[in-house]
Ligand SMILES: Nc1ncnc2c1ncn2[C@@H]1O[C@H](COP(=O)(O)OP(=O)(O)OP(=O)(O)O)[C@@H](O)[C@H]1O
């Protein structure tokens with residue numbers, strides 16, 4: 037039997053980075069997914085290896101279970117129902133295993149994702165042979181939460197075939213989990229995110245697990261209800277960056293300028309609360325939508341100013357902002373910044389021809405544009421080969 041799990045990427049409407057320091061943030065799932073499939077070999081396969089295929093980067097890795105037993109002896113027993121952090125000793129052992137893969141220089145960023153895989157897999161299933169295949173519709177390392185989508189889809193697939201969840205294997209098509217199972221997936225995914233991000237707030241894995249739109253503060257999520265149509269243009273600057281390094285750089289700035297940065301984080305908190313209130317307030321007529329969009333646009337510009345203040349903007353992001361400003365549109369970075377993806381609010385009454393012109397201008401700069409569906413489903417699983 038094989039299980040397939042999928043988990044969505046996300047956009048952050050307000051509050052990235054500040055959320056790591058206790059501020060409120062608002063995020064929404066987008067309709068681009070990371071898929072993870074998991075299958076255990078049958079006795080006839082006579083396969084004693086743990087295999088990981090990363091289709092997006094065209095790489096495949098394989099560890100003989102005997103080798104894993106030598107290197108990770110204390111992981112023989114697993115604890116699917118009680119998520120735990122990777123100890124320093126195990127982190128070192130996993131780092132050695134990943135080092136031996138001799139990743140090409142251009143792909144060293146994958147090391148943290150592979151380490152998260154090894155931790156999550158061995159924690160839930162112990163040292164057991166399996167084949168895991170990963171592929172994604174998300175650009176990797178670009179601010180759309182690819183690391184969280186990977187950790188959520190992986191945790192969901194692993195838990196789906198563990199003894200700790202009682203699921204209906206005969207169900208056809210995508211199905212989701214109940215709240216307590218979703219909570220377990222989210223907790224394991226957070227442990228994976230810790231390995232990739234260093235100090236994650238948990239917002240990315242939470243919105244990827246539960247979907248829709250959420251308000252998030254200090255580990256607490258509030259599911260938001262909205263009927264406001266939100267359309268965002270996502271521009272990928274294609275400038276590579278690394279969330280772990282950017283999160284660390286903001287913390288360093290906060291350590292250098294404690295009082296000033298506390299004020300910045302507080303301002304972000306107020307903006308996120310206002311964004312959440314606007315999005316959730318009832319809509320009476322078209323004028324109300326236009327007014328809301330104007331306020332939202334202004335708040336996005338204010339957030340961007342504060343992100344610049346945190347030191348996470350980038351020349352490429354500034355180019356997108358200047359270009360969209362010519363069309364009187366508001367733009368902010370999303371996710372960790374430093375390049376990656378940028379959001380532009382597309383008001384409901386904006387003509388399609390204007391959007392086409394803007395996209396053409398942005399793509400001439402070498403950027404890539406997409407319009408993602410916002411606020412869709414969270415993680416889901418599907419079984420095949422059940423008889
Ligand atoms: N489909 C995938 N295949 C392999 N590795 C992946 C995949 N998706 C994510 N990763 C891992 O996650 C890393 C990117 O995570 P990172 O947190 O830097 O960016 P992001 O999650 O896309 O953006 P943000 O955190 O700002 O939303 C990759 O370098 C890799 O280690």
Ligand SMILES: C[C@@](O)(CCO)CC(=O)[O-]
Pocket residue numbers: 048051052053054055056179181233235236237238239240279283370371372
């Ligand atoms: C930059 C950050 O705030 C969001 C990344 O999508 C990091 C985090 O919250 O873990």
Ligand SMILES: [Mg+2]
Pocket residue numbers: 181182183184233240279
């Ligand atoms: Mg990430």
